[in-house]
Amino acid sequence: xxxxxxxxxxxTQVYDRLRREILTGHFRPLEKLRIDAIADEYGAxxxxxxxxxxxxxxxxxxxxxxxxxxxxxAMDLEAWQTLARTRSLVxxxxxxxxxxxxxxxxxxxxxxxxxxxxxxxxAEGFQQDLPKWNVEHRxxxxxxxxxxxSHWLLDFCAQLTDQAQRYIxxxxxxxxxxxxxxxxxxxxxxxxxxxxIARAEAAxxxxxxxxxxxxxxxxxxxxxxxxxxxxxxx
Amino acid sequence: xxxxxxxxxxxTQVYDRLRREILTGHFRPLEKLRIDAIADEYGAxxxxxxxxxxxxxxxxxxxxxxxxxxxxxAMDLEAWQTLARTRSLVxxxxxxxxxxxxxxxxxxxxxxxxxxxxxxxxAEGFQQDLPKWNVEHRxxxxxxxxxxxSHWLLDFCAQLTDQAQRYIxxxxxxxxxxxxxxxxxxxxxxxxxxxxIARAEAAxxxxxxxxxxxxxxxxxxxxxxxxxxxxxxx
DNA sequence: TTACCAGAAAAAATGCATTATTCTTGACTG
DNA sequence: CAGTCAAGAATAATGCATTTTTTCTGGTAA
Numbered sequence: 001x002x003x004x005x006x007x008x009x010x011x012t013q014v015y016d017r018l019r020r021e022i023l024t025g026h027f028r029p030l031e032k033l034r035i036d037a038i039a040d041e042y043g044a045x046x047x048x049x050x051x052x053x054x055x056x057x058x059x060x061x062x063x064x065x066x067x068x069x070x071x072x073x074a075m076d077l078e079a080w081q082t083l084a085r086t087r088s089l090v091x092x093x094x095x096x097x098x099x100x101x102x103x104x105x106x107x108x109x110x111x112x113x114x115x116x117x118x119x120x121x122x123a124e125g126f127q128q129d130l131p132k133w134n135v136e137h138r139x140x141x142x143x144x145x146x147x148x149x150s151h152w153l154l155d156f157c158a159q160l161t162d163q164a165q166r167y168i169x170x171x172x173x174x175x176x177x178x179x180x181x182x183x184x185x186x187x188x189x190x191x192x193x194x195x196x197i198a199r200a201e202a203a204x205x206x207x208x209x210x211x212x213x214x215x216x217x218x219x220x221x222x223x224x225x226x227x228x229x230x231x232x233x234x
Numbered sequence: 235x236x237x238x239x240x241x242x243x244x245x246t247q248v249y250d251r252l253r254r255e256i257l258t259g260h261f262r263p264l265e266k267l268r269i270d271a272i273a274d275e276y277g278a279x280x281x282x283x284x285x286x287x288x289x290x291x292x293x294x295x296x297x298x299x300x301x302x303x304x305x306x307x308a309m310d311l312e313a314w315q316t317l318a319r320t321r322s323l324v325x326x327x328x329x330x331x332x333x334x335x336x337x338x339x340x341x342x343x344x345x346x347x348x349x350x351x352x353x354x355x356x357a358e359g360f361q362q363d364l365p366k367w368n369v370e371h372r373x374x375x376x377x378x379x380x381x382x383x384s385h386w387l388l389d390f391c392a393q394l395t396d397q398a399q400r401y402i403x404x405x406x407x408x409x410x411x412x413x414x415x416x417x418x419x420x421x422x423x424x425x426x427x428x429x430x431i432a433r434a435e436a437a438x439x440x441x442x443x444x445x446x447x448x449x450x451x452x453x454x455x456x457x458x459x460x461x462x463x464x465x466x467x468x
Numbered sequence: 469t470t471a472c473c474a475g476a477a478a479a480a481a482t483g484c485a486t487t488a489t490t491c492t493t494g495a496c497t498g
Numbered sequence: 499c500a501g502t503c504a505a506g507a508a509t510a511a512t513g514c515a516t517t518t519t520t521t522c523t524g525g526t527a528a
Binding site for chain 2: 009011055057060090
C-alpha cells in the first residue's frame with residue numbers, strides 16, 4: 001500500500017487522477033466520461049467515481065448533466081478568450097493587492113521562485129521535463145500574487161490557471177515546442193519588485209496577452225480544430 | 235412524485251437543501267455534519283449525502299476532512315473581513331467591465347431589478363417575506379454586473395455573495411431588523427446608469443462597506459459570539 | 469423517405485450490507 | 499495523577515446488486 005493510499009480516500013485518488021488527466025488533455029472536449037468505464041479503468045467503485053466527478057463538476061473541470069452523466073468541457077475560441085481575459089483581470093487585481101502589501105519575505109520568495117524557474121528552463125531535458133517546468137512556472141506566478149491577502153483571490157486565480165492549462169497543454173501537444181520566455185519572466189519579476197503598480201500590471205497583462213494570441217492563432221488552423229473533436233473516445 | 239423529483243437526482247435534492255440550510259445558518263460554525271444523520275433526516279442514502287457534501291466542499295460551503303467527514307465552516311471576524319474585502323474588489327472589477335460593455339438592454343434590466351427590489355421592500359410583510367427580498371436584492375446586484383462579459387466573474391461574485399449571505403443571515407437572526415436601504419440602492423443604480431465608472435465603483439464599495447462595518451460591530455458583542463459556538467448540535 | 473413507437477441495451481442512480489478508520493472510554497502502569 | 503493502551507462504539511468509506519432512466523435499434527405507418 002503506497003504512501004498516498006494511507007491517508008487518502010479512494011474517491012480522492014480518483015479525483016486526483018481524473019483532474020490530472022483532464023488538465024493534460026487526456027480527454028477530448030465533449031467526450032463522455034462514463035462512470036462504469038472509469039471505475040473499471042481505475043479499479044474503483046462507481047460511487048467513488050461519482051464523487052470525484054461531482055467535485056470536478058463543481059470546479060468546472062467537467063460538465064455534469066443531471067441523469068446523463070459527465071462530459072469533458074468544450075474547448076472553443078470564444079471560451080478561451082473570455083477565460084484568458086478574465087485571468088488577466090483577476091490576476092492583475094491580485095497583483096495590485098499583493099504589491100500594496102509588499103513585504104521583504106514576499107520579495108524573497110519571488111526571487112527564489114524565479115531562480116527555480118530559470119533552473120528548470122535551463123535544465124538538460126527542458127522538453128522532456130515539461131511537467132517540472134510547469135510546476136515552477138505556476139509557482140512563480142503564484143508567488144507574485146501570494147501577498148494579496150485573500151485566499152479567495154488566490155483560489156480564483158488557481159482555478160483560472162487550471163482552466164488555461166487545459167488549453168495550453170493541448171496546444172503543446174499540437175505544436176511541439178512551447179515558448180520558454182525566461183527573459184520575459186525576468187522582466188516581469190523586475191518590474192514587480194520595482195514597485196510601480198501600473199507598470200507591473202501592464203507587464204503581467206502583456207505577458208498573458210502573448211499566450212492569448214498564440215492560442216487564438218492556433219484556433220485559425222483547421223488541422224488543430226480537428227484535434228478538438230470528440231469522435232474517437234481515447 | 236413532485237415536480238422537482240422528476241428531473242432531479244437524489245443527490246442534487248440533498249445538495250440543494252443542505253446548501254439552503256447552510257446559507258441560512260441552520261448549522262453552527264464547526265458543527266459536525268454527520269453523513270448518517272443527514273441521510274436519515276433527509277430520507278436519502280449515504281452515497282447521495284456524500285456526493286452532496288463533496289460538491290459543497292468544492293464550493294467552500296462546508297469543510298471536508300479526509301476520512302473524518304464534513305463540518306460547517308468557521309465564522310470569525312478575520313474571515314469575514316477578507317471575505318467582504320474580496321467581494322468589494324471582485325465586484326468592483328465586474329461592475330467596471332459591465333459598464334464598459336454598456337447596452338440598452340442591460341440598463342433596462344437594472345431599472346427593472348430595482349423596481350422589483352423596491353416592491354419587495356415596500357410590501358406588507360417585509361420582515362416576514364425576507365427570503366423574497368433577499369432574492370430581489372441579489373438579483374439587483376447581479377444585474378449591475380451582468381454585462382461584464384465573463385461568466386467566471388459572475389460565478390466568483392455569486393460564490394462570494396453566498397459566503398457573505400451566511401454571515402448576514404446569522405446577524406439577522408441575532409438582531410432582528412436588517413437595514414432595508416432602498417434609497418442607497420437607488421443612488422447606486424443612478425450612479426451606475428450615469429456612467430462614471432470611478433464614482434460607480436466607489437458607491438458600490440461604500441455600499442458593501444456598511445455591511446462590513448455592521449458585522450464587524452456585531453463581532454465585538456460578547457453575546458453574539460456565543461451564538462457562533464458549535465456546542466449544541468441543532 | 470421521415471416520423472413515430474416499442475422493446476432491448478446501456479448507462480446512471482440508488483440503497484444497503486460490509487469493511488475500514490477514527491473516536492471514546494476506562495482500566496492499567498509508571 | 500498523568501500518560502498509555504486496548505477494547506468497544508461510532509462514524510466514514512466502499513463495493514456491489516438492484517432500480518431507474520436514458521439511449522439505441524429496428525420495425526411500421528403516413
